[in-house]
Amino acid sequence: MKKLFALLLFCHVAFGVKHSLKYFLTATSGVPNFPEFAAAVVLDEAQVGYCDSIRTAEPKQDWVRKFIKDNPQHLEWHINQCSGNQQFFRANIDGLMERLNQTGGAHILQRMNGCEWDDETGDIRGFNQYGYDGEDFIALDLQTLTWIAPKPQAFITKLRWDTEKARLQFNKNFYIHECPKSLKMYVHYRKSFLQRTDLPSVSLLQKTASSPVTCHATGFYPDRADLSWTKDGEELHEDVDKGEILPNHDGSFQMSVDLNISSIAPEDWKRYRCVFQLSGVKDDIRTKLDKAAIRTNRGFPAGAVIGGVVVLLLLALCIAGLFIWRKKYNGTQQHKNSCPAFTFKADIYKNISSKL
Incomplete structure (x- = not known):
C-alpha cells in the first residue's frame, strides 16, 4: 500500500x-x-x-x-x-x-x-x-x-x-x-x-480526553503531501477521518487527520504512528501516539489560530x-x-x- x-x-x-x-x-x-x-x-x-x-x-x-x-x-x-x-x-x-x-x-x-x-x-x-x-x-x-x-x-x-x-x-x-x-x-x-529543505511542524492535538486525536501538519510546500495513521506500520482506514489540504496565510499548506482512540487500549498506543509524507522529500515524519506529546486546548497555540482567523x-x-x-x-x-x-x-x- x-x-x-x-x-x-x-x-x-x-x-x-x-x-x-x-x-x-x-x-x-x-x-x-x-x-x-x-x-x-x-x-x-x-x-x-x-x-x-x-x-x-x-x-x-x-x-x-x-x-x-x-x-x-x-x-x-x-x-x-x-x-x-x-x-x-x-x-x-x-x-x-x-x-x-x-x-x-x-x-x-x-x-x-x-x-x-x-x-x-x-x-x-x-x-x-x-x-x-x-x-x-x-x-x-x-x-x-x-x-x-x-x-x-x-x-x-x-x-x-x-x-x-x-x-x-x-x-x-x-x-x-x-x-x-x-x-x-x-x-x-x-x-x-517557500520550497525549503526543512520539514514542516507536526503536532498531536486533542480537545478533550475522549475526543479523537488529531495529527496536524503545517508549513509544508508544495501541496503534494499525505498524512495518515498507521498501526504496526500498516496504514489505517477505519476510525480515521482525513481532512483536506488547506492554504496557510503565508502561502504554505496544512492538513490534519483524526484518529478515534475510544477502542484503543492504553497499552496499544505505542503501536500507532502518524506519518507525514511530502513529495520530493526522502524522509517521512513519524510521530508516535503518546499522551505526553498531545497538546490539549490549554496548550494549543491559540494566538496562531486567532491570527489565521x-x-x-x-x-x-x-x-x-x-x-x-x-x-x-x-x-x-x-x-x-x-x-x-x-x-x-x-x-x-x-x-x-x-x-x-
Whole structure:
C-alpha cells in the first residue's frame, strides 16, 4: 500500500496545476462599518495583498514582503493604483446611482479581473467584468473584443466602451500577455521562497480526553503531501477521518487527520504512528501516539489560530459581495471562475479609466 501511495504521489507531480492571479475591487455606498473602497489581491486562492479607503496598500505574505523588498518600486506602484482605483470607483458608484435614480440605501460596485494559467498545457484565460448590487453589470469578451451587457442599464456603457478601440487592444494585451507574465513570475518567486529543505511542524492535538486525536501538519510546500495513521506500520482506514489540504496565510499548506482512540487500549498506543509524507522529500515524519506529546486546548497555540482567523475574516469581508454576485450567476462559460486579479507591471489604471 505504501509503495502504491508513493507511486501515485510522485505521478501527481507531473500533473498540471492551474494557477490564477485575481484582483477584487469593491466600492460601497450606504454600507455601515465597511470601507467605501477595498481591494484584495489573490494568488492561487490565497490573499497576498490588500488596501482600502483607510489603509494603504500592504502585502499579506512573507514572500510578497521579500519580493517588495527586492523590488521596492512595486509598493509605490500599488499605493498609486489603490488611490487611483478608489477615485474611479467612488465616481462611478455615484454615477450609477444617479443613472438608476437611486437616492439612498446600500449599494455595491465591484470589478473582478485577472487571468488563469495552466502550467501543463500552457492555456491562458483572461477575464474582466463588473457587477452592481449583486448582479452582473458588464463583462469583456476577449474573443470578440466587445463588451457584454446583460442588463439594459449597462447598454449605455457598452455602446461607449465598444468604441474605445485603443482601450480594447490594451485589455487584450494585458489579459493575454502581461497578466500571465506576472502570474508566472509570482508563482516561480513564491516557489523559490517557500520550497525549503526543512520539514514542516507536526503536532498531536486533542480537545478533550475522549475526543479523537488529531495529527496536524503545517508549513509544508508544495501541496503534494499525505498524512495518515498507521498501526504496526500498516496504514489505517477505519476510525480515521482525513481532512483536506488547506492554504496557510503565508502561502504554505496544512492538513490534519483524526484518529478515534475510544477502542484503543492504553497499552496499544505505542503501536500507532502518524506519518507525514511530502513529495520530493526522502524522509517521512513519524510521530508516535503518546499522551505526553498531545497538546490539549490549554496548550494549543491559540494566538496562531486567532491570527489565521483574522486574515481569513479580512479576505471574507473583501469578497463577501462576490458570493452575492455569484448566487445569481447562470453558470455560463463566459463567467465561469471569473475573479479579480492584478499585476505589478501593467498600468491597470488605463484599463479602468473610462466612465461606466
